[in-house]
Amino acid sequence: AQSVTQLGSHVSVSEGALVLLRCNYSSSVPPYLFWYVQYPNQGLQLLLKYTTGATLVKGINGFEAEFKKSETSFHLTKPSAHMSDAAEYFCAVTYNQGGKLIFGQGTELSVKP
Amino acid sequence: GAVVSQHPSWVICKSGTSVKIECRSLDFQATTMFWYRQFPKQSLMLMATSNEGSKATYEQGVEKDKFLINHASLTLSTLTVTSAHPEDSSFYICSARDRGIQGPYNSPLHFGNGTRLTVT
Secondary structure (H helix, E strand, O other), rough: OOEEEOOOOOEEEOOOOOEEEEOOOOOOOOOOEEEEEEOOOOOOEEEEEEOOOOOOEEHHHHOOEEEHHHOEEEEEEEEEOOOOOEEEEEEEEEEEOOOOOEEEOEEEEEEOO | HHHHHHHOOOOEEEEOOOOEEEEEEEEOOOOOEEEEEEOOOEEEEEEEEEEEOOOOOOOOOOOOOOOOEEEEEEEEHHHHHHOOHHHHOOOEEEEEEEEOEEEEEOOOOOEOOOOEEEEE
């Protein structure tokens, strides 16, 4: 069965520090991978996605993620955290199943001043 | 950009009553919409896939008679929580995929802002 695992339910960084949110997936077929951000009491906003082609994907708000097939990973990074980055982040994957998304457990990012 | 409007954003109802939540795609057509449920500090759980003009497909363990889904047009899907109970209190989120974008599996979903349901 396909699954997504986000390591660390909570990550705390200082403002200006590197942000690294980890995501690993299990799949027997090529996946399509996404990162979404959720602010309190709101829906999800797409940060970036990987489908095919370049494995380093750049998204909004300075985030990027690299698809590493050998490691079955799609970690999200940002060089310098900003206070406004504090939110819940979800990694998600979809396969050839009508487009249903499978979400990871989510990682709450806190940014300290 | 594509906008999905979800209404209401929050609702409080009494146990035993029914509540309807609307999900509209404002600037695109969506043949498929998805309904999720999210508990506090947890991930999104897919409840059902709503298909325009046909019956919804429910995930295992989701009661279709409890959570009625209607997708009557290309821009509107509704979720009705029937005979609500306190355990139905949750955050419900819908999402939609633009039918006009090629490659349904890699075009992103657009999410509504969610509905906070509290059953007293």
